[in-house]
Amino acid sequence: MKVGFVVSFFDFRNDVRRVIAEVAQQHDVVILGKPENRDEILRHLPPNVDFRLIDEKKGGWWNALWLKLYVLFKKIPKSRHNFFLMEFYKSSLIPEAALRAKSYRILDWVKRLPKFISYDFYLNRLQYKKNTELTGIDQFICFTAIADDFLMARLVREIHPVKVYVYSWDHACKHVCFSKRAKYICWNERIKEDICELQHIPISQVKAVGASQFAYIEEYRRQQATLPKTYPFQYLYVGCAIGAADLVPDEIAVVTSIAKVAASVRPDLKVVVRPYPVQGNWELYHPLRALSNVVMDDGFKTLDLSVKDGHILEKFEKITHAEAFFHLGTTMGLEACFTQTPSFILDYGYTSRDGLSLYSFIHQYQNDRHLINLAPQNAVKSEVHLAEILQNLDAPLYQQLNQKVQSQYQIKSFSGFAKDLVAH
Numbered sequence: 001m002k003v004g005f006v007v008s009f010f011d012f013r014n015d016v017r018r019v020i021a022e023v024a025q026q027h028d029v030v031i032l033g034k035p036e037n038r039d040e041i042l043r044h045l046p047p048n049v050d051f052r053l054i055d056e057k058k059g060g061w062w063n064a065l066w067l068k069l070y071v072l073f074k075k076i077p078k079s080r081h082n083f084f085l086m087e088f089y090k091s092s093l094i095p096e097a098a099l100r101a102k103s104y105r106i107l108d109w110v111k112r113l114p115k116f117i118s119y120d121f122y123l124n125r126l127q128y129k130k131n132t133e134l135t136g137i138d139q140f141i142c143f144t145a146i147a148d149d150f151l152m153a154r155l156v157r158e159i160h161p162v163k164v165y166v167y168s169w170d171h172a173c174k175h176v177c178f179s180k181r182a183k184y185i186c187w188n189e190r191i192k193e194d195i196c197e198l199q200h201i202p203i204s205q206v207k208a209v210g211a212s213q214f215a216y217i218e219e220y221r222r223q224q225a226t227l228p229k230t231y232p233f234q235y236l237y238v239g240c241a242i243g244a245a246d247l248v249p250d251e252i253a254v255v256t257s258i259a260k261v262a263a264s265v266r267p268d269l270k271v272v273v274r275p276y277p278v279q280g281n282w283e284l285y286h287p288l289r290a291l292s293n294v295v296m297d298d299g300f301k302t303l304d305l306s307v308k309d310g311h312i313l314e315k316f317e318k319i320t321h322a323e324a325f326f327h328l329g330t331t332m333g334l335e336a337c338f339t340q341t342p343s344f345i346l347d348y349g350y351t352s353r354d355g356l357s358l359y360s361f362i363h364q365y366q367n368d369r370h371l372i373n374l375a376p377q378n379a380v381k382s383e384v385h386l387a388e389i390l391q392n393l394d395a396p397l398y399q400q401l402n403q404k405v406q407s408q409y410q411i412k413s414f415s416g417f418a419k420d421l422v423a424h
Contacts (some may be wrong), residue, residue: 001422004032004042005023006033006141010044011043014312020049022415025195032147036145056132056153062357066125069117076115078198084370088355121178124157141422144166144177152177166185170366186211187214189408191424210416212421230314237274246356251285254346254350258284259288271294320339324342325342328345342399343378345367348380375404377398
């Protein structure tokens, strides 16, 4: 069988590259990517895998019209908060002030306008070139968010077999590119419910197969006994939120609070802080280095957004040996639940509850539904609450979240996940 993977964020998604390499051991594999991503894809291209450029985007007034109409009137998921949070975050990354301001103004309009154009309706209106070489490909596997709407329009309208792997637990609640003409693969049954509820995809078109990211957990468990311990001291491990520069001051304030409370009630503990990989300027966290009981975990930075596999396994080693893991809404808060280390979300210390705020990232749909609502006792509400937790970290109460999460997910190897991804 020849399998075509339509990719984006290829340097950032180490697990996707591993899955594709596993599939390539059993099938012929083609990677399809946009011209602007060509260099990063070729830099990380797995062995025995071909690369083809996507060339479907067509100019003209018709497509320009529908692109604008879709921006303004597209249907969004029921988790409206998450959708706009991510859109405002993407706008905040635009370096040119004038373009950034324009993007914010458009988003303000989008918030007010009615939502009636579905993704499928939009795909049916796009005109595409038919220039991408699709010959011989038996099935196409895409990843959310969809890399190229014009290619997706061609695939579904020409009735190619299209499968979409919902790459993360938050994609059903923040993306719009869900077509009823594709099949969907997701992490577990509860996320399957999210896809059906938030995106109106028929339940028969969604399969819960597992998470490619969690194959590193399987790998870590097999190698755990051979991995050296990174830190020779006792510590709390803290994962930063999302890498948005505007939020770093609030993140620093929260970590400073943790360090202060720990110095008071658990002076035997250091506070190890892991910046978010996507934040390109880790110097923003420099004020934390002045705190005597804080250690920065920033040795995994590379030239692009990729993280070496060894550093990913090291991440789990650091979580495992921590007395507790604290986070501000990162997926690591979920990953920590697959160890015996209690995982806590920090729900205090923010300066605003509106828009692009730390509060908004903490209370994203997936954090509320899949973590906080499962175990409210693991949501830290204040410095006083944090002090109580630090004095009682061994309490069975704080292990309940780990137990509930572990019961809901399948942990598979990369080869096992790759086999099921292609088969289902």
